[in-house]
Amino acid sequence: MAEPTPRLPETIVLVGAPGAGKSTIGARLARRLGMDFTDVDELIEQRAGKPIPEIFLMDGEPAFRELERETTLELVGRPGIVSLGGGAVMNPLIRQALAERTVVWLDVSAHHASRRVGLTGNSRPLLAGGNVHSTMVRLMNERLPLYREVSTHRIDTNGLKPAAVVRELLARLGVDDPEQPEPVQDDDQTGEQ
Ligand SMILES: Nc1ncnc2c1ncn2[C@@H]1O[C@H](COP(=O)(O)OP(=O)(O)OP(=O)(O)O)[C@@H](O)[C@H]1O
Numbered sequence: 001m002a003e004p005t006p007r008l009p010e011t012i013v014l015v016g017a018p019g020a021g022k023s024t025i026g027a028r029l030a031r032r033l034g035m036d037f038t039d040v041d042e043l044i045e046q047r048a049g050k051p052i053p054e055i056f057l058m059d060g061e062p063a064f065r066e067l068e069r070e071t072t073l074e075l076v077g078r079p080g081i082v083s084l085g086g087g088a089v090m091n092p093l094i095r096q097a098l099a100e101r102t103v104v105w106l107d108v109s110a111h112h113a114s115r116r117v118g119l120t121g122n123s124r125p126l127l128a129g130g131n132v133h134s135t136m137v138r139l140m141n142e143r144l145p146l147y148r149e150v151s152t153h154r155i156d157t158n159g160l161k162p163a164a165v166v167r168e169l170l171a172r173l174g175v176d177d178p179e180q181p182e183p184v185q186d187d188d189q190t191g192e193q
């Protein structure tokens with residue numbers, strides 16, 4: 001007899017370092033599951049009426065973190081796929097709000113994450129203007145224990161194309177994925193697939 005399809009959680013939250021693929025995977029997963037998708041970074045930009053680097057520059061990081069706290073706390077209580085900002089887990093109130101949720105940690109090494117964000121230029125103020133790899137190592141040292149603490153699932157995305165990450169995630173959520181298999185290996189240079 002076929003296994004019953006498990007009930008999907010109403011809200012699935014994605015966390016991970018800059019370049020982990022939260023925005024990319026979140027959008028694909030939502031499409032695949034027919035669920036709403038919100039990228040907290042994008043929503044903050046819409047609400048503030050300016051891009052994140054400008055918020056950092058004009059209003060300062062504390063103002064950004066306040067917007068991030070408000071927006072994240074609002075979104076994690078709503079149905080859909082929600083991709084958090086890379087630093088959201090630094091806030092204890094956000095960690096507390098994640099305690100009862102399905103939270104997927106897209107894990108990535110500093111090496112792969114640096115190569116991935118290198119593709120998208122200066123849109124990440126914490127990484128702009130310095131050595132991306134060493135900043136990434138420092139951020140990860142601070143944050144890895146927190147990603148681990150808040151997550152219910154961890155996907156090792158190193159060397160996996162986005163399509164393979166989505167496939168792995170669907171399998172972990174117990175969803176049958178009838179889509180055609182695609183190549184699994186990735187060298188981070190092409191980004192998409
Ligand atoms: N599994 C993957 N393999 C290779 N490239 C990827 C993968 N996932 C995402 N990418 C690419 O890496 C870049 C960063 O991905 P994305 O913007 O989704 O990361 P993010 O986790 O949302 O980062 P941030 O925290 O800064 O918002 C994009 O160019 C994306 O196409």
Ligand SMILES: O=C(O)C1=C[C@@H](O)[C@@H](O)[C@H](O)C1
Pocket residue numbers: 017018041052084085086087088123124125126
């Ligand atoms: O790692 C971080 O602290 C950040 C990651 C991005 O998602 C944005 O939320 C912002 O650039 C800060």
Ligand SMILES: [Mg+2]
Pocket residue numbers: 022023024039041083
């Ligand atoms: Mg993102």
